[in-house]
Amino acid sequence: MRKKWSGLALAFGAMVFSATAYAVPPTAEILSYACAGCHGTSGASAGPSMPSLAGQSKVFFIDAMKKFKSGERSGTVMTRLVKGYSDEQIVAMADFFAKQKRATQTTAVDSALVAQGKVIYDNACKRCHLENGKEFEEDTPVVAGQWLKYLQIQMGEFRDGKRKISEKKAEKVKSLTAADWEAVAHFYASQK
Amino acid sequence: MTMERRNFLKLLGAGAGVATLGLAGCATTNKAGARKVVVVGGGYGGTIAAKYIRMQDPTIEVTLIERNDHFVSCPFSNLYIGGLLPDLSSLTIKYDQLATNHGIKVVQAEVTGIDAKAHVVKTSAGDFPYEKCVVSPGIEFRTNEIKGYDPEIMPHAWKAGPQTVLLRKQLEAMKPGGTVILSIPLAPFRCPPGPYERTSMIAMYLKEHKPGSKIIVLDANPDIVSKKGLFLKGWEKHYKGIIDYRPAKKVTEVDNKNMSVLVEGIEEIKGDVINIIPPQKAGHIAHVAGLVGDDGKWCPVRSFDFESRKYPDIHVIGDSSIAGAMPKSGYSANSEAKVCATNLVAMMNGRKMTEMSAINTCYSYLSAKEAVSVTGVYRVNASSQAIEAVPGSVGVSADLSETEAMYAESWIRNILVEMSS
Numbered sequence: 001m002r003k004k005w006s007g008l009a010l011a012f013g014a015m016v017f018s019a020t021a022y023a024v025p026p027t028a029e030i031l032s033y034a035c036a037g038c039h040g041t042s043g044a045s046a047g048p049s050m051p052s053l054a055g056q057s058k059v060f061f062i063d064a065m066k067k068f069k070s071g072e073r074s075g076t077v078m079t080r081l082v083k084g085y086s087d088e089q090i091v092a093m094a095d096f097f098a099k100q101k102r103a104t105q106t107t108a109v110d111s112a113l114v115a116q117g118k119v120i121y122d123n124a125c126k127r128c129h130l131e132n133g134k135e136f137e138e139d140t141p142v143v144a145g146q147w148l149k150y151l152q153i154q155m156g157e158f159r160d161g162k163r164k165i166s167e168k169k170a171e172k173v174k175s176l177t178a179a180d181w182e183a184v185a186h187f188y189a190s191q192k
Numbered sequence: 193m194t195m196e197r198r199n200f201l202k203l204l205g206a207g208a209g210v211a212t213l214g215l216a217g218c219a220t221t222n223k224a225g226a227r228k229v230v231v232v233g234g235g236y237g238g239t240i241a242a243k244y245i246r247m248q249d250p251t252i253e254v255t256l257i258e259r260n261d262h263f264v265s266c267p268f269s270n271l272y273i274g275g276l277l278p279d280l281s282s283l284t285i286k287y288d289q290l291a292t293n294h295g296i297k298v299v300q301a302e303v304t305g306i307d308a309k310a311h312v313v314k315t316s317a318g319d320f321p322y323e324k325c326v327v328s329p330g331i332e333f334r335t336n337e338i339k340g341y342d343p344e345i346m347p348h349a350w351k352a353g354p355q356t357v358l359l360r361k362q363l364e365a366m367k368p369g370g371t372v373i374l375s376i377p378l379a380p381f382r383c384p385p386g387p388y389e390r391t392s393m394i395a396m397y398l399k400e401h402k403p404g405s406k407i408i409v410l411d412a413n414p415d416i417v418s419k420k421g422l423f424l425k426g427w428e429k430h431y432k433g434i435i436d437y438r439p440a441k442k443v444t445e446v447d448n449k450n451m452s453v454l455v456e457g458i459e460e461i462k463g464d465v466i467n468i469i470p471p472q473k474a475g476h477i478a479h480v481a482g483l484v485g486d487d488g489k490w491c492p493v494r495s496f497d498f499e500s501r502k503y504p505d506i507h508v509i510g511d512s513s514i515a516g517a518m519p520k521s522g523y524s525a526n527s528e529a530k531v532c533a534t535n536l537v538a539m540m541n542g543r544k545m546t547e548m549s550a551i552n553t554c555y556s557y558l559s560a561k562e563a564v565s566v567t568g569v570y571r572v573n574a575s576s577q578a579i580e581a582v583p584g585s586v587g588v589s590a591d592l593s594e595t596e597a598m599y600a601e602s603w604i605r606n607i608l609v610e611m612s613s
Contacts, residue, residue, distance in 0.1 A: 023496055023535075026549040026571075033244065033530040034551040034569075037523050037607050038599075041243075046609035047602025076589060076596050077553055077567045084551075084569020084585030149598070 028092035031085070035093070038077075044103035048149035055102030057136035061094035064141075074162060102134070104145035109190045117187025120180050124172040133188045144191035151185035222311045225321030227252055229536065230313045232303050232477055234258030236265075237328030237510030237525035239290060239611040244533035246294040252540060255297040255320055257313065262286050263611075264352035266383065267522045267554075268604045273349065273360050274393025275401070276560055280356060283604070285612035293613055306481035308503035324536050327483065327491075327500075328510040328525065329475025331382050334489075337471050339445035339454075346446060346453075346466040349390075350382060362465045363397055369404035373453055373463035375443040376411040377471035380490075382511050382520045385418035385566065387411070387469055389556035392423065394467075395431035396559055406434050408463065410455060412442035412471075418519075419556060419564055419588050426558030426592055443468065474512035483508055490514045495572045495579045496548045497535035498528060507532050516579030518570050524552045526607060527570075548572050548579070555600035563597035564589040 032043075035053065040046050043053030053061070067073035068082040085093070121132070128137055133144035143151070157163035158173070159181045165173065176184075231242045234256055242256045265283040272280055287298040301317035306325060313320040333348065335341045349359040363372070372394055376387040391409050398405040416423055416437075427435050445454040452462040473479070473489040483500050485492040491508040492501040498513060500506045509532050510525035518524045527550035535545040550570045557563045569585035572578070589596055 023545040023547050026547050027534075029248075030531060030534050030546050031549050033534070034527045034549060036530075036610055037526045037551065038553060038603050040606045041610045041613075045602070045606060047605040049598045050602040050606060076593065076599060077565050080567045080587040081551065081553070081569055081585055084582035089549075149602075153595070153598070 026089065028096040031089055032093045032096040040103070042100045043097045044100070045105070045147065045150075048107070048147040049153060051146055051150050052103040052105075053097040054100035056094075056097050056142055057138070057140065058091075058094040058098040059139045060136060060141040061097060062090055063139050065090045065094075072164065074157075102142060102145060104192050105147050105189075107148040107189045109148060109186045111190075113183045113186035114190045116180075117183035117185070117190075120176065120184050121187055124176065125184065127172075128168065132191050134191060143188045146188060148185060148189035151188055152182065155181040155185045222321055222323075225311045225323045227540070228320075228322050229254045229324045229326065229540075230320045230322040231256045231326045231328065232306075232313060233328040233330065233475070233510075234260070234263050234287060234298070235328060235330055235510065235525065236522040236607075236611065237529045238326065239263075239285075239287070240526050240529035241326045241328065241507075241509060241533045242296045243290060243294050243611075244530050245537055246296055248534065248537045249541065250295065252537065253297070254295075255299055256287065256290075257299045257301055257303055257315055257317075257320065258287070259300065259302050261300050264356070265522065265604070265608060266350070266352045266386070267607075269349070269352040269356045270386065270390045270393045271557060272356060273363070273390065274397045274557075276393070276557070280352065283352065283608070285608055287612070289613045290611070303477050304480070306477070306506065308481065308506060311505060323505065323540065325506045326529075326532060326536070327475075327478060327481065327506060327508045327512070328529065329477045329512055331472045331511045331520075332474065332476045332479070333470040334473050335470050338443060338468060340448060341446055341468060341470060342448055343468075345448045346468045348469050349467060350386075350469050350472075359465070359467055363394065363402075366402060366405070366464050368402045370402060370464035371462070372398065372405065372407040373461060373466045374407060374409045375453060375466070375468045376409065376413065376417075377469055378412045378442070379417050380520060381469070381472045383554070384519050384521075385423075385554055385556045388416055388418065388423045389558075390467070391435060391437070392426060392431070392556070392558045395427070395434045398434055399431060406436055408461060409435065409437045410441035410443055410453065410461070411437065411439050414440050418554075419566055422564040422588060422592065423556075423558070426562065426564075429592070430559050472511075474508075478508060478512045481506070483512075485514065495577055496531070497539070497545060498532040507536065516570075517568070517581045518550065518579055519552055519554070519568075521552055521554050522607065523554060524550070526610070527551050550579075553603065555596060555603060557597065557600070558592050561594050561597055562592040563600045564592060565596055565600070 039053050045052040068078045128140040231238045242254045271277045291298045301315040303315050305314040347355045347359040349355045441455045443453045444457050483491045491512050493513045498507045498509050509528040511520040531548040552568045555563045555565045566588045569582045573580045
């Protein structure tokens with residue numbers, strides 16, 4: 001087989017070498033591997049303020065990227081990096097990370113706050129963040145097992161109005177105090 | 193797509209592999225190297241190339257050759273110089289977990305040459321035949337361009353390790369009211385914002401611990417190379433009167449006895465601590481192996497898989513390579529390694545290659561709590577074949593940011609864990 005085609009291959013060789021037109025467009029893998037520098041191999045984050053993307057809801061991932069792109073969700077590096085990708089590429093990456101096994105970490109949590117957070121979760125969060133935040137429903141993210149630091153940053157942004165709260169969520173969380181948000185963060189971080 | 197077109201592409205995909213082997217003229221004779229990849233260099237590029245080849249195809253035997261039994265990260269080493277880190281241990285990785293988790297053979301040896309024709313990497317621990325070779329040797333200094341240069345007296349601290357510790361000790365030993373000189377070479381060099389982060393970190397240290405001291409920055413470039421507005425803002429906010437930045441000042445000679453530097457051989461400036469970052473070129477082994485281009489400095493590569501333009505089946509990634517618009521950074525090396533690994537696995541299995549997509553994100557600290565970043569997403573331009581930034585993806589932070597300092601800390605954790613496990 002090799003011999004049979006080698007003459008032809010050599011004839012086309014220069015063309016193959018010089019033209020990416022004969023390479024396939026970036027795959028989900030090659031696109032997503034690049035994210036690991038900040039989000040960890042296969043999206044399992046080792047950094048306390050960086051979210052794990054492994055096992056994340058595909059719908060949520062796409063939605064979050066769209067919001068970073070439009071500026072609806074504020075950010076630092078993400079609002080810039082997201083502009084480097086087409087909508088199709090974002091879908092491919094969402095698919096890649098959704099297929100990875102959900103990551104957990106070893107944050108130290110306060111057990112009293114975890115218990116307090118559980119009560120708040122049952123009252124206010126459970127209907128959308130299913131199974132203690134381990135499962136997702138459409139556009140709600142998987143939050144269980146994320147780093148405490150990351151959860152605290154996000155809860156803080158919801159609390160201070162820096163991150164927009166969806167209407168269905170706003171109704172549920174309007175009465176939460178800063179201490180309540182903190183307790184919920186500990187609860188989600190404690191989930192394995 | 194029609195059947196004919198699919199077959200045509202498939203043929204071309206397979207053809208690329210055959211042509212490569214054909215050019216090498218030896219893959220059929222060198223059976224010893226079949227299904228073997230040898231990776232030279234265990235830094236930001238090499239560790240990731242080795243890991244991502246094994247992740248994608250565990251039937252390929254991967255040997256990682258590195259002269260040291262550990263690696264110290266240059267990114268974040270400025271924080272140690274500034275006193276924010278007690279030592280370099282949090283920036284140091286070992287290779288044992290990487291080896292066990294992914295079945296990579298890690299060999300501690302000095303690479304002495306690469307026989308591109310025979311497909312053999314020559315080392316102090318013997319010969320290693322390969323089908324494909326990945327070279328990620330970082331940088332070497334063009335010390336001949338600075339007359340009298342001695343890194344033991346005027347450290348560069350641009351390869352993290354003992355040099356970083358030496359610079360820190362010199363700063364600690366300096367008397368209050370002293371003068372630090374930092375010399376920055378002409379671009380391109382490793383880590384474009386690095387010298388300006390170092391300026392900030394040294395200034396922070398002087399402000400806290402050596403009252404009345406100052407730092408004179410002699411930049412060979414006509415202006416600050418990276419994140420200019422943000423650095424100037426941070427210097428104005430935190431280090432007014434401490435930083436004396438002087439553009440277009442190329443240090444050409446040093447006087448180790450008098451502790452002074454000469455700018456363009458004329459203007460003599462004295463300092464108590466002198467940090468010379470010399471001009472740079474591709475790592476030593478890239479020169480020995482003949483991978484360096486006509487400029488005598490850096491390695492030309494094919495943009496979508498980083499194959500050397502000089503020899504087939506040798507791929508050059510990281511600081512040594514000419515990667516178009518991508519800066520010479522740790523993140524770039526990490527991202528380039530994955531592109532290289534993915535396409536190398538494709539070629540070794542007769543599959544079509546994938547167009548490259550890569551990221552760079554570089555954080556720089558301005559103070560103990562504030563950092564800024566620059567980002568970019570990269571691709572190959574279809575007509576020029578050069579690596580270019582995707583429009584809109586390149587940008588810097590809006591302002592100095594405590595949040596970004598937190599993200600930076602998580603970045604260094606993630607990337608070092610990715611390299612070492």
